[in-house]
Amino acid sequence: MTQSPSQLRIAIVGGGPAGIYAADILTKSDADVSVDILERLPAPFGLVRYGVAPDHPRIKEIVKALQRVLAKPEVRLLGNVEYGVDVKLDDLRDFYDAVVVATGAMADRDLGIPGEDQSYGAADFVSWYDAHPDVPQTWPLDATSVAVLGVGNVALDVARILAKTGDEMLTTDIPAHVFEGLKAKTTTDVHVFARRGPAYAKFSPMELRELNHSPNVEVIVHPEGFDVDEHGMEHIGKHKAQKMVLDTLANWVGREPVGKAHRIHLHFAEAPVEILGEDGVTTLRTERTRPLGDGGVEGTGQVTNWDVQAVYRAVGYRSTALPGLPFDDRAAVIPNDGGRVLDLDGDPIPGTYVTGWIKRGPVGLIGHTKSDAAETIGHLLAETTPTAVLRDPADVDAYLAERQVDVATFDHWERLNQHEIALGEAEGRERVKVGEREEMLRVGRPI
Incomplete structure (x- = not known):
C-alpha cells in the first residue's frame, strides 16, 4: 500500500x-x-x-x-x-x-610494531567463538603460552576464553564447532600485557572479578611494574570504577599459587615492541615503562623476551x-x-x-x-x-x-531465534547458535 x-x-x-x-x-x-x-x-x-x-x-x-x-x-x-x-x-x-x-x-586496530602481521586480532577471535557466519569455523589453538596485548574488557574476554576449558564453555550458546575447537586447545598460560600501570587498566570491576571465578584458572598479578605514581592516585580518586579495579588487583598481587591447570598472568608497565618468529610466533619482546607524571609512559630500555607461541591484539576496534x-x-x-x-x-x-x-x-x-x-x-x-x-x-x-x-525479515529472525532456543533445550542450555549463513537462512524460512 x-x-x-x-x-x-x-x-x-x-x-x-x-x-x-x-x-x-x-x-x-x-x-x-x-x-x-x-x-x-x-x-x-x-x-x-x-x-x-x-x-x-x-x-x-x-x-x-x-x-x-x-x-x-x-x-x-x-x-x-x-x-x-x-x-x-x-x-x-x-x-x-x-x-x-x-x-x-x-575491525582490529594495529599496534605498529615489527612482526605484528603474525598476531591475531581480538575481533577476529571474538567473531570465531561467537559463531559469526562470515568467519572460518576453525581457529588455531595449539599454543601452550599466549600473549594478549591490551587492558580492556575485550582483552579479558579473550584471555578468559583462552584459559578456560572447553567443557566449562559447554553451558553457553556456543555451537559444536566452537566447542570442539576450545576442547582441543593446548593453552596453559595466558599473559596479558598493559603498557601503563594498574591505575589505568580499563577493565570493568565486574569483568576483572569474574576472571577469578573459574575452577580451572588462577589469576596471577605480577608485582613487577605494579606501581602507582601521584598522577595515578589522582586518576583513581576521580574514577570510582578504576579504584575498585586497583583494589582487586592489589589484593591479588603476591597470592600463593594454588596449582590450577591454567593461569592468566597480568603484567603492568610492559609495552610490546616486537613479535619474533620466522614460521610462527616464538617470542614477544616488551620494554618496561615508567610513568611520566601526566598519565603517559616512556620506555626504560629494559627489554624482556617472553616465550609465547601466539599473540592477540586487543587494543581497540576500528x-x-x-x-x-x-x-x-x-x-x-x-x-x-x-x-x-x-x-x-x-x-x-x-x-x-x-x-x-x-x-x-x-x-x-x-x-x-x-x-x-x-x-x-x-x-x-x-x-x-x-x-x-x-x-x-x-x-x-x-x-x-x-x-x-x-x-x-523479522519473522525470519523469530523463527531462527526459536530454532536456536530449541537446540539449546535439547542439551539443557538456553540456546545453541547456528553459525552457518545458509543454515541461518534455511531455518528462518516459513515452512
Whole structure:
C-alpha cells in the first residue's frame, strides 16, 4: 500500500544497538515515520550477538529490549542485505528521505610494531567463538603460552576464553564447532600485557572479578611494574570504577599459587615492541615503562623476551570505509557534525546521517549509544522532508527481489531465534547458535 505523502521514509544501515536505538527514537517521536533497518547478516543485534563473550549471558539481556523495537509496526528488518553489494547509496535515496549509517566497528586496530602481521586480532577471535557466519569455523589453538596485548574488557574476554576449558564453555550458546575447537586447545598460560600501570587498566570491576571465578584458572598479578605514581592516585580518586579495579588487583598481587591447570598472568608497565618468529610466533619482546607524571609512559630500555607461541591484539576496534561515503581513515570514523555526514569540504551531505561507533569511534557503553542516537535523530527530524521518489515499501522489496537477495525479515529472525532456543533445550542450555549463513537462512524460512 502506498504510504502517506507526509510520512518520512528512513533507512538505517546496520542492525546493531546503534541502529535499533535510532529506530526506537524515530518511532517514539511525533513524526510520522516508516523505518527500514538494513542488516548485512541474517540475524540482527550486531556486537550484542557477535561481540559479547558467550559466558556473559546477562549482558545479552539487552536483546529483549532491542527485539521489542524490531517488533514495532513502523519498523522493518531487512536482513541479509549488504550495503555496497546489494544496494548502493544512490539506490537508497530513491526509496528513502534520509539514510542513517550505523555499521559500527568490527575491525582490529594495529599496534605498529615489527612482526605484528603474525598476531591475531581480538575481533577476529571474538567473531570465531561467537559463531559469526562470515568467519572460518576453525581457529588455531595449539599454543601452550599466549600473549594478549591490551587492558580492556575485550582483552579479558579473550584471555578468559583462552584459559578456560572447553567443557566449562559447554553451558553457553556456543555451537559444536566452537566447542570442539576450545576442547582441543593446548593453552596453559595466558599473559596479558598493559603498557601503563594498574591505575589505568580499563577493565570493568565486574569483568576483572569474574576472571577469578573459574575452577580451572588462577589469576596471577605480577608485582613487577605494579606501581602507582601521584598522577595515578589522582586518576583513581576521580574514577570510582578504576579504584575498585586497583583494589582487586592489589589484593591479588603476591597470592600463593594454588596449582590450577591454567593461569592468566597480568603484567603492568610492559609495552610490546616486537613479535619474533620466522614460521610462527616464538617470542614477544616488551620494554618496561615508567610513568611520566601526566598519565603517559616512556620506555626504560629494559627489554624482556617472553616465550609465547601466539599473540592477540586487543587494543581497540576500528570502523571501515563504506562505498559512496567519506571516511576519515586516521580517526576511523565517517566525518560528521553531530551526526550529519560531512563531505570533503566540511559541508553536510543532505539526507545522510551517522550514529554509533562509526560516528564517534569505538568508545562508550549502551548509555552513550542511546544519547548518540538521540543527537543524530534530532538533527534528522529537524531537517528531513519527503524527497524519495519510490515511497512504497513494496518498491524496496521488488528491487531486492529483482537482484535475487534472500531477505531475512523479522519473522525470519523469530523463527531462527526459536530454532536456536530449541537446540539449546535439547542439551539443557538456553540456546545453541547456528553459525552457518545458509543454515541461518534455511531455518528462518516459513515452512
